[in-house]
Amino acid sequence: MRLSADPSRSPDDYDYHHPIRVRFVETDAMGIVHHSNYLHYFEETRVEYLRHVGHPFTEWRDAGLESPVLESFIQYRQPIGFDELITVHLSLADVTRATFQMAYLITVDGDAGEPEVRATGVTVHGCVTTAGRPTRLPAWLTAMATR
Numbered sequence: 001m002r003l004s005a006d007p008s009r010s011p012d013d014y015d016y017h018h019p020i021r022v023r024f025v026e027t028d029a030m031g032i033v034h035h036s037n038y039l040h041y042f043e044e045t046r047v048e049y050l051r052h053v054g055h056p057f058t059e060w061r062d063a064g065l066e067s068p069v070l071e072s073f074i075q076y077r078q079p080i081g082f083d084e085l086i087t088v089h090l091s092l093a094d095v096t097r098a099t100f101q102m103a104y105l106i107t108v109d110g111d112a113g114e115p116e117v118r119a120t121g122v123t124v125h126g127c128v129t130t131a132g133r134p135t136r137l138p139a140w141l142t143a144m145a146t147r
Contacts, residue, residue, distance in 0.1 A: 011087070033079070035076065036078075045104065068128060072124070076119050077119045084108050097136050098127050099124060099126050100124075106120070
């Protein structure tokens with residue numbers, strides 16, 4: 001499997017961008033985003049991306065499919081604080097017959113207006129039926145990887 005969490009990639013290299021305002025509940029006592037919440041940001045962005053490409057997550061469910069996370073990787077580069085507006089950049093990184101990877105870059109606008117990288121990450125997903133049996137990815141997702 002190819003993991004593509006390269007912090008040197010430009011935000012423009014990603015297929016989709018999703019803004020999220022950090023809520024107080026997502027932070028620790030120091031006002032810094034708790035490490036576990038990055039996976040929530042990835043999920044929210046992934047769900048919005050699927051809606052954006054015309055295949056909302058509800059379509060998976062209606063087809064009797066699930067896409068469980070098999071692996072996740074996050075590299076924390078700089079802390080994110082309460083009330084910061086982050087942008088989660090997402091790309092479809094790799095596709096096999098039954099798995100796909102999403103690559104993420106989290107940025108905030110710096111003082112000069114240039115994006116500052118706060119984290120990178122990858123999630124690897126399988127494709128299973130609602131009964132938990134492995135199955136092939138939907139054809140539309142496999143086709144997206146060849147573009």
